[in-house]
Amino acid sequence: MSSSVESLAPLRSKAEGYAQVIRALMLRDMRTRFGGSHWGYAVIVMWPVAHVMVLVAVMGFRGGASPLGDSALLFVATGAVPVLMCQYISNETMKALAQNRPLLYYPQVKIFDVMIARFIVEIVKGFTGLIIVLAILVALGVDPSPDDTWVAVTGYLASILLGIGLGAVNIGIVSFFPGWMIGYILVRVLLYITSGVFFLPNMMPEQIYSIMKWNPLTQIIEWVRVGYYAQLPVEVDYLYVLLWGGGSLMIGLIMERTLVRKMT
Numbered sequence: 001m002s003s004s005v006e007s008l009a010p011l012r013s014k015a016e017g018y019a020q021v022i023r024a025l026m027l028r029d030m031r032t033r034f035g036g037s038h039w040g041y042a043v044i045v046m047w048p049v050a051h052v053m054v055l056v057a058v059m060g061f062r063g064g065a066s067p068l069g070d071s072a073l074l075f076v077a078t079g080a081v082p083v084l085m086c087q088y089i090s091n092e093t094m095k096a097l098a099q100n101r102p103l104l105y106y107p108q109v110k111i112f113d114v115m116i117a118r119f120i121v122e123i124v125k126g127f128t129g130l131i132i133v134l135a136i137l138v139a140l141g142v143d144p145s146p147d148d149t150w151v152a153v154t155g156y157l158a159s160i161l162l163g164i165g166l167g168a169v170n171i172g173i174v175s176f177f178p179g180w181m182i183g184y185i186l187v188r189v190l191l192y193i194t195s196g197v198f199f200l201p202n203m204m205p206e207q208i209y210s211i212m213k214w215n216p217l218t219q220i221i222e223w224v225r226v227g228y229y230a231q232l233p234v235e236v237d238y239l240y241v242l243l244w245g246g247g248s249l250m251i252g253l254i255m256e257r258t259l260v261r262k263m264t
Helices: 004-034 038-062 072-094 101-105 111-139 150-178 181-192 208-211 214-227 238-263
Strands: none
Touching: 004 038, 004 111, 038 072, 038 150, 072 111, 072 150, 072 181, 072 214, 111 150, 111 238, 150 181, 150 214, 150 238, 214 238
16 A cells, blocks of 8 residues: 555656646736736736627617517627637637747746646636626626526537637747737637627528538537527537537647747
8 A cells, every 4th residue: 555655656746846837837927917916917807808898888878679588788798708708718828928938948847838827827817707797797687697507608618618729729820920919810800790799690691600600609609698598599519619629729739749849
């Protein structure tokens, strides 16, 4: 028994050492990006929240009827939140290597470690923003509870997975084509407008809707909305979305092994 415990001791020490490296990278990331204060972190978290709430406010001032359900505010939020979670995670992850490049001179720090630390920070930031949006909706008198909590939560998780995957791919692209940081802004805007944040994609003509379904963000929006509106007559290709998220993450990790390390 003692010999087995002793054999596990080196693995435990390595795991603890790796956890300390990730923790240090996360703290360094938060301090440099958020100004080393709680207020700085609040500003970064509230930025995407403010984005969502501006859209919600515009819909509220318009006073139009919701395309689905009783609340136009909830309808916009169920479209904007998953898309913005995915896009903010992928965008901020793309910057991880450039912002932490000096740390790579330390032998304990690898590119993969920088990516993992940024992933964790962005996931926490995304869920914090989601909780704040839901709290604001409650304060505005809107009930944000979904019809099917499991479906809604897994939809948000799928959005995070896709954001992580696209972020990993973006790191690989930026390592040899820095101009992609600007090009990706145009891609984000195009996807944001055409994904179905402000409208129901299934109400479009069948020819257009069939093309939109190739966009994983459209499928994620429908995934989340099915959780909130059980009567929504759509079929979500869950496997397709997961393949997009998992496949892009795998491609990004392969690029990290082959391209990014050579460029750095």
